[in-house]
Amino acid sequence: MSAVLDDRKLTILRAIVTDYVSMQEPVGSRALVERYALEVSPATVRNDMAVLEEEGYITQPHTSAGRIPTDKGYRLFVDRLGTVKPLSPAERRAIQTFMDGAVDIDDLVARTVRALSRITHQVAIVQYPVLSNATVRHVELVQLNAERGVLILVNSSGQVDQHPVDLVGADTTQIADLRGRLNAALVDTPLTQVPKQLAKLADELPAELKALADAVLPTLSKLQPDTPSTRVVVGGVPNLTRFSDQYETAVRPVLEALEEQVVLLKLLGEVATVGGVNVRIGHENTYEPLRTTSVVASGYGVGSGFQANLGVVGPTRMDYPSTMAAVRAVARYISRYLA
DSSP: TTTTHHHHHHHHHHHHHHHHHOOOOBBBHHHHHHHHHHHOOHHHHHHHHHHHHTSSSEEEEEEOOBBBBOHHHHHHHTTTTOOOOOOHHHHHHHHHHHHHHOSSSSHHHHHHHHHHHHHHEEEEEEEOOTTTTTTTEEEEEOOOOSEEEEEEEEEEOOEEEEEEEOTOOOOOHHHHHHHHHHHHTTOOOGGHHHHHHHHHHHHHOGGGGHHHHHHHHHHHOOOOOOOGGGEEEEGGGGGGGGGGGIIIIHHHHHHHHHHOHHHHHHHHHHHHHHTOOEEGGGGGGGSSSGGTEEEEEEEGGGGGGGGGEEEEEEEESSHHHHHHHHHHHHHHHHHHHHH
């Protein structure tokens, strides 16, 4: 930070950022004096704004217009926030309303995307949690009719996988017996060890369960989640309409970037931090199509053995204090769910 930025200039920069974010119009010196009771003349504010402009924190988009923040100005604003402001009671209730009642990991991720995009009014990006450490929570074998049933595997992350199976004429006693043996053998077993445990179980089954096991066990061994850590869900894309006057330069590149899962995973991985919130502003983004945007991201779920990232993408003129607070709160909520 330059030595010329005393407290008054920092106050003026903070006011310019706040006004520009809320009104989306260049900010003039007289308006700042009137709105923020700066107790100095408009001429003094203009002099301070000239210094801020010379240092690269603000710029004048048009002759005789007010000033707007630059990426460098936003960065100083964010760095000087100190601590992330707490959410209001209404904002906390909104997050809880969105996310309470999630029935499995898919539902939780979908609710997280909706909560983030609606509360921040930005585009939300949520990575599925890494499930390499997940274990089997429950196995269910449900009879639908004399010949068909459904096999259900619930893992410790809350993800539910199911698949139809042929019951090969087994009676209810045999089905219940196999169900009990499966749970005894697999509950608390890491998902990566399920095939090995099933092979061991198959060798120990009584003859009367062999036919049913031959139909069920191969299906169960395949009920493994795909590589969810490489899956990203995006929501709130209509929020990009705030860029409506910059479609070709801002919206189109961002839309294209949002379709690239690998890009989004890399982006979240670069920005997110465990236990905190990080912000990458404009040209700080390594991926060129997103250099008209800011990314606010956080890691989640670390203490539970699962780890992934989430965040939002929006215009550089976003409300950083509120957005950072929302991202942090949602990350903490989803972490508690996975614990």
